[in-house]
Amino acid sequence: MAEILIGIVIIAISLAAIINAQSFPKPLTSEVPGSAFFPTVIAVALIVACLALIYKGIREKNSYFSFKSDKKGYAVMAITIALTAIYILLFGKMHFIILTSVYIGILALLFGIKWQKAIPSAVVSATVVYLVFNRLLNVLLNG
Amino acid sequence: MDILQTMQAIMQPSVLLFMLVGVIVGTLIGALPGLSVVMAIALFTPITFLLEPTQGLAMLIGIYNAGVWAGGISAVLINTPGTPASIMSTLDGYAMTQRGEAGLGLGINTVYSVIGGIFSSIVLMFAAFPIANFALNFGPAEYAMLAFFGLSMIISVSGKELLKGVIVGLFGLLIATVGTDVMFGNARYTLGVMELRNGIPFIPVMIGLFGIGEILDQITQIGKEEPTASFKGKIGRILPTGKQFRNWLPATGLSAVIGVIVGAIPGTGGDIASIVSWDQARRISKDKENYGKGSPEALAVTCLSNNAVIGGAMTTMMALGIPGDGVTAVLIGSLMMYSVRPGPMMFIEQRPMVLNIMGLMIVANLFILLVGLATAKSSAKMLNRLSKPTIWIVVAILCLVGSYAISNSLVDVWIAFAAGILGFIFRKTNMPLAPFVLAIILGPMFEANLRRTLTITGGSYAIFVTNPISLVLLVLSILSFISAIYRSSKAKRKTAEEAQA
Numbered sequence: 001m002a003e004i005l006i007g008i009v010i011i012a013i014s015l016a017a018i019i020n021a022q023s024f025p026k027p028l029t030s031e032v033p034g035s036a037f038f039p040t041v042i043a044v045a046l047i048v049a050c051l052a053l054i055y056k057g058i059r060e061k062n063s064y065f066s067f068k069s070d071k072k073g074y075a076v077m078a079i080t081i082a083l084t085a086i087y088i089l090l091f092g093k094m095h096f097i098i099l100t101s102v103y104i105g106i107l108a109l110l111f112g113i114k115w116q117k118a119i120p121s122a123v124v125s126a127t128v129v130y131l132v133f134n135r136l137l138n139v140l141l142n143g
Numbered sequence: 144m145d146i147l148q149t150m151q152a153i154m155q156p157s158v159l160l161f162m163l164v165g166v167i168v169g170t171l172i173g174a175l176p177g178l179s180v181v182m183a184i185a186l187f188t189p190i191t192f193l194l195e196p197t198q199g200l201a202m203l204i205g206i207y208n209a210g211v212w213a214g215g216i217s218a219v220l221i222n223t224p225g226t227p228a229s230i231m232s233t234l235d236g237y238a239m240t241q242r243g244e245a246g247l248g249l250g251i252n253t254v255y256s257v258i259g260g261i262f263s264s265i266v267l268m269f270a271a272f273p274i275a276n277f278a279l280n281f282g283p284a285e286y287a288m289l290a291f292f293g294l295s296m297i298i299s300v301s302g303k304e305l306l307k308g309v310i311v312g313l314f315g316l317l318i319a320t321v322g323t324d325v326m327f328g329n330a331r332y333t334l335g336v337m338e339l340r341n342g343i344p345f346i347p348v349m350i351g352l353f354g355i356g357e358i359l360d361q362i363t364q365i366g367k368e369e370p371t372a373s374f375k376g377k378i379g380r381i382l383p384t385g386k387q388f389r390n391w392l393p394a395t396g397l398s399a400v401i402g403v404i405v406g407a408i409p410g411t412g413g414d415i416a417s418i419v420s421w422d423q424a425r426r427i428s429k430d431k432e433n434y435g436k437g438s439p440e441a442l443a444v445t446c447l448s449n450n451a452v453i454g455g456a457m458t459t460m461m462a463l464g465i466p467g468d469g470v471t472a473v474l475i476g477s478l479m480m481y482s483v484r485p486g487p488m489m490f491i492e493q494r495p496m497v498l499n500i501m502g503l504m505i506v507a508n509l510f511i512l513l514v515g516l517a518t519a520k521s522s523a524k525m526l527n528r529l530s531k532p533t534i535w536i537v538v539a540i541l542c543l544v545g546s547y548a549i550s551n552s553l554v555d556v557w558i559a560f561a562a563g564i565l566g567f568i569f570r571k572t573n574m575p576l577a578p579f580v581l582a583i584i585l586g587p588m589f590e591a592n593l594r595r596t597l598t599i600t601g602g603s604y605a606i607f608v609t610n611p612i613s614l615v616l617l618v619l620s621i622l623s624f625i626s627a628i629y630r631s632s633k634a635k636r637k638t639a640e641e642a643q644a
Contacts (some may be wrong), residue, residue, distance in 0.1 A: 002572045003339060003572065006572060006574075006605075008195065010314060013317075014317070017332065018333060018475065018519065020515060021331075024324070024329055024331065025327055025329050026326075027327075029601075029602070030423065030602075031601050031602020031603075032594070032597055032598050032601075032602060033326065033329060033593070033594050033597055035324040035326075035327050035329055037594070038320060038590045038593075038594075039314075039317060039320040039331065039332075042317045043317060044311050044312055046310065046313045046314065046317065049163060049306065049309055049310045050310060050312060050482055053304055053306060053307070054312060056306065064571050064572045064573070070363050070364065072366055073362060073363035073365045073366070074363055076362055076363075076365050077363050077567075079357055080362055080539075081359070082357065084355075084539070084543070085560065085561060086542065087556060088543065088553065088556050088560060090546060091543075091547070091553060092553060096378070097581070100540070104540065105538050107535075108532065108536060110531035111365065111535060111536070112365070112366075113532055113533075122254045123336045125536075125540070129540055129544060133183065133544055136222070136461055137190060137193040137548065138193060138543070139193065139547070139548040139551065140551045141544075
């Protein structure tokens, strides 16, 4: 199933690339490849390869994502992705140490670290990261 | 004069300090299974931009050399290679640990990794300049075919998953077209985002693929594996004797040469070097019956060859501008952020930097010798202390803040995040990552030089067969395709036969 989905998604991207490439400026002579040449050739080759992948997926029916047996793991992973997206959205809008402490603290609790260790470690780690990157390496962090 | 200036530049206390930091970081990351040297280089590259070039290079070279060496620590102590290059070290190294010779195993890993590293650094010093001089004769046609030869390695680094490797490589080539067209100046696939005008930035993509992608993959196994890797034995004697060192000379000498040659071939790495060295050394060894059963000589052979790869890979990377292995692929991106394009022109325009890199390679190995022998007994305790959740959190923060630090832009962080999810999907569906890295680095080089060549020849492709250097590279590329396809189908047939039996 995964192979079929990946094949379909990449084919869709490739088709979009080919269509978009038609708007690139054309060269003055036909012998010299223009902007559209390379991406179009690659996209066509990708479509052919992905059709072979889809065929392989239908024939072999390989399973890669063991959602049933690794339910907890995938749930934790999904929450980690969502948390990280929220962290990036708030990055620059909130105080770095506060935001990063909360992010690290929630991750630590999610990964099974006890709150007595997670919360102090989160605050200390966030502060250390801020000091190293902002004070030592002059990276602009909201603080 | 050059030597004096180089020594003055690299012996600065600040440079040595950052080299030591790099060696320590490389040791931690190399010794911990699941974290790779590529990840370390990608993670720390943004930090090195905030330093002076020599300081930054010192740190990266320290990470590279130490990371490869340190993979042998967990291979010897807990039968788990810290990096793919140390796979063969588990065979004999762990058997030695089980016999109560863990200390000797760690000592051999350190001493012979340093010998391999120094040997290949000397080769780099002598081989890089003549190769770069030769490559100065290259025009667009030769560069196009050189890039094509490098791209042909996509097949050999794909292993058994040939079709998936080709798809990942082609996808990487398509991603590499995002940005401003080098010849016509128009924007391609930038979606109106100004930051993408210079193309999708390489370092955040590497951080995402190798950092975030790896920890997401590990997180799905939460609760199923041991929270920490653990070693509970004794360490004991560390150094081999003078007699052992003399007896092992033929086998270790052979493995040094194999390591450098394999490292110079694009797309290959320490894992291939150590397998080939182990196999070839066993043929000439007087101790062949003990290979694979705890032979100290066999361990010396594999440790030496996988560090000897580094100089070979750096020679190819610096002299020709094509990556010798996955780490040098990321290093090319790192050097380009310093506005240095690896290749023959680097030896003319950036000669002091070239000499500094060569000197830093030697110094890095001397640091590894000191750190390795001093920490042999405490490395076991270190392995026992670090839990996986702690590693995941540290890597996540370094990935996110590190990506931001490149140019204080959230676009880089989002790119790393998206690449991380892509890297996770690739890992879960057995899609190899190495072809993507090769394609991202070599795609622009191939396209630009191909189009330049066709502009010069008026659209004729004949130059690729009439030009001798191009023809040789084209033939090598075709041979590389054929041999990789043959090896892949042979491996599949063997797997099918074993499944039937």
